[in-house]
Amino acid sequence: MSFDAFAGTDDYIADDGLLASVNAAIALRRPLLVKGEPGTGKTMLARAVAASLNMSLLSWHVKSTTKAVDGQYTYDVVQRLNDSRFGDADVSDIRNYIRLGVMGQAFASDERVVLLIDEIDKADLEFPNDLLRELDEMAFHIPELDETVAAKHRPVVIITSNAEKELPDAFLRRCVFHFISFPExxxxxxxxxxxxxxxxxxxxxxxxxxxxxxxxxxxxxxxxxxxxxxxxxxxxxxxxxxxxxxxxxxxxxxxxxxxxxxxxxxxxxxxxxxx
Amino acid sequence: MFVELLISARARGLSVGIGEHLTLLEALSKGVATDIDGLYHLGRAIYCRSETEYDAWDLAFAETFQDAKLPPDLRENLVQWLEQAAEREAKAEGDWTHLDREELLKKFLERLAEQKERHDGGNHWIGTKGTSPFGHSGHAKGGMRVGGAGGGRQAMNMALERRWEGYRTDRVLDIRDLQVVLRTLRDLGRVGRVELDLDETIDQTAKNAGDIEIVERRERKNRLDVVLLMDAGGSMAPHARRVEQLFTAASKLDTFKSFASYTFHNCIYRWLYTDDAQRDRMPTHEVLANLKPHTRLVFVGDASMAPYELFSGMSWPGEDALSGIEWLRRFKARCSASVWLNPDPPRLWRHPTVSAIGGIFPMYELTVSGMRDAVKTLRVPV
The missing domain is CATH 1.10.8 (Helicase, Ruva Protein; domain 3)
Structure with a gap:
């Protein structure tokens, strides 16, 4: 195979279907969407893939209030305003108040990493759509700095869903899908x-x-x-x-x-x- | 060979196209799959977007690679194969309407016991596409459908309903798209709690030369009452669950001020049911009396039934019997904004009961575009 293949690890048992899906996602450089009953090891899979490929794992745990931009960066306006009043820090450079989110860190990393977007269905209906471009191009723009953060190495993206909400078709089309059935x-x-x-x-x-x-x-x-x-x-x-x-x-x-x-x-x- | 796989997958209802096909070829060229098992898993990961599509994938894969093996248990096998039956234009050849339900059921069981193998076409055995009164996608009038989605639509009853077994569902509507459409149904009015109007406050404060000027306004709240009435019986069962999920989800999203749903079987008669299993029920006239004139009514049903089910009263002896169509007229008279959503495509609407109901309620197809039109009708201020 012409890419780093995942073969399971000592403490993570994967069946053939799951191995094929993970390897397809790695080879095609597409996000892997994993669905399955709670407790079938969806989140564990990301850890196992990271361990097996010798990459570090960055986890983005999605909550109902999570916005797509949170994964990219946050701009701490309040801190900047506060600093401007008390003159504690250099307020003139916005960069000091921009913090990269988990996805931003994965893009900016000098090594290829595994990015886990955990429980994507917890977020708002529009959340997956807001991620489309970022996942396609593996880049996003920060208007405050007028800079684009592009992935140095395309991360291996693993997305889990408990199927609480239906995901948009445009999003699904870009993913490699796998359903982890309950083990025999x-x-x-x-x-x-x-x-x-x-x-x-x-x-x-x-x-x-x-x-x-x-x-x-x-x-x-x-x-x-x-x-x-x-x-x-x-x-x-x-x-x-x-x-x-x-x-x-x-x-x-x-x-x-x-x-x-x-x-x-x-x-x-x-x-x-x-x- | 892979093009055939694509065509077969599309024929099984997977919404895949040239994009998925190329992706599969790309993955193969990178050496992801090396044997037939690998190909199966790889193709499934690319072609399916939900575990509900796995069954269709299995069928398409088996068909293309011609190693479809039949399970040893005939009865199981029979139902399974009936479910796979292809849809066909209806052409009625056998007429079995002279038999009543019990006779049909009896004959069905007799014939099932006699039958030893799978059967397609023909006019006697239980099978597909034939004119025997039993089976699937048949063209016999007044027959009995066995499992699966009806093609010929002449079956009076569905024996062996196993649609919901396993993970298989037929994707008739995409819940998500519809949810987005439903959002447009919101009728917001400023009637809620008092909240701070930040933009206006900043505006006024700036005009006031920096002296803070607080502006308040009322929160936006929904004012829309929606009542959903669904046909949950027989051929509608697969749709009903999805529709219910859709509206429940929409009401959770604060789309409506109030929301209630009832189910009925085929058409509305004396009772409406408040649970899926049709055990808890309410008298229809009570539901009707509680409707406010501005409540939006949404009916969901295929509206196709035997004519007597709509036009004559259905009741136990001794009870008063309003016909189904009369009940529908009363609902229409009570609420001024109402629509009927039909999961069947419009080409099937020529059926007499469908056009009769379409004459009472504006009827739309249960698709995203149909839904959009329905929402427009419902949005009319009343």
Whole structure:
């Protein structure tokens, strides 16, 4: 391959589809849009890509109030006004009051970096559209300085979405898309092994049995995901719970279910079969 | 070969074009995919924009590379293949309207039990494009549709509804574009809290030679009441959920002062339902009485039904029965601004019930441009 290829890392298990998508994004120099249930490792992917390609990772965590320009730069007018009154600093140079945002830093970096735009769907409806030109040309203009910040090295851009809002078509067209499906049992075991290399196999099997049974329970508001399973196994192994009681006693379910109704829903059908 | 893939993908409803095709070739030339599995994953990453399109991609890929394998379970397989059936111009050959629903259902189950394999065309087996009363995209009158989107539109009932299984949805409307259009429906008036008018304050202060002059004004608030009435039954189910999401999202964006939605099945009769599953219901006359004259009504439905469903009263014996069309006329009389959004393309509007309803409410296609026109109609001050 004629580019730096991503092959997963020791602590991040990626399937073929994900590898192909990441490599396509790197080769095509396009942003990779990753969707999937919470807890399927979307954010972790960026870390793994950065580690695997030996690049540093810059994360831009999008909030509902985030504007596209925030990622480029901020101009601290209030500080400048304040300084002008008290004469503390050199007010004549606007540059002192311009701070690059995460995207700006990624562009200005002397090395190629991985830029993570996390949970892009949290922001306003227009947010992705406002990023189009920047992501296409990997450059933006700062009117206050009349300067253009252009990427020295095109960063590897990874964008995650929880699908809370639909993204604009023009934006989607520019991205390489990947949907991380929930791991199958075999893959799940590999993932858990990464976090718990010395876990007792019998405990692992029982816990996975219960976990996948819970996920099949209908009517859950938030089915437990990978991260909850890993936490649960941590608790189980620390508390020294014996293998049998994982099946019958459902210990520490609060780790798996974060909502009261889910806890009730998950345990209810099982009691019925006991009596 | 890749051009065929593109054509096949477009035929399956993926909105891809020459751009995606070239991107795929570029990625291939860079060596991203080296085998057929790699090609599958790479193509999917470039051709699909949502997991809901993965199914269509699978079909297009299988079709192009001719290794479509059928799963061993016939029943599963049957439904799946019916869902893939192609749309075709309707030409009625078999007429099965003389059978009632129970008879149809019975015959359907009998025939399903007899049937051992996939079947396209023909006039007896459950399959696609034929004139048997059962199956998909058929041209038999009064038959029964099995799964999938209706092509011939003559089916009275849909057995084996599995549209919502998995991730597959059919992208009839792009929620986002429509949301942007809906924003124009806002009717803002300065009726809210008192707030500082910064621009005016600066202006006045400057005119006042720097002596601060505070200017206040009232916050802009929405004054629009919207009631959404959706056909959520049968062939409309896939659309209804999207439309509901659309309007709920719009109301969250503070587009409307108040917003309510109800669903009905086929046409409006005595009851309107307030939940998707059509369990919680309200008498229609009560809903009607609570509507304010300036409330904007938005109906969503394909408006196509058997004529008796619109023109004669549908009720249990002993109940008073207003016909569907009479209920619709009452809604129209109550509120002066109302529109009907139809997810079907206008070429299907020649149907008698569609044109009857179109005579009452201005009808628009449920697309971005249709929506824009509908919003114009609704914006008329009342």
């Amino acid at each position: 049992r075999v893959q799940m075991e590999q993932i858990v092994r990464v976090h718990h290399p010395r876990l007792d196999q019998a405990l692992m099997d029982r816990a996975l049995d219960r976990f996948f049974a819970f996920r099949k329970t209908t009517g859950l508001r938030k089915p437990p995901s990978t991260s909850e399973l890993v936490d649960w196994l941590t608790v189980l192994s620390h508390a020294g719970v014996d293998v049998e009681s994982v099946q019958t006693g459902d210990p520490f379910l609060g780790v798996l279910f974060k909502q009261e109704q889910d806890l009730v829903a998950a345990t209810a059908p099982k009691r019925r079969t006991l009596y």
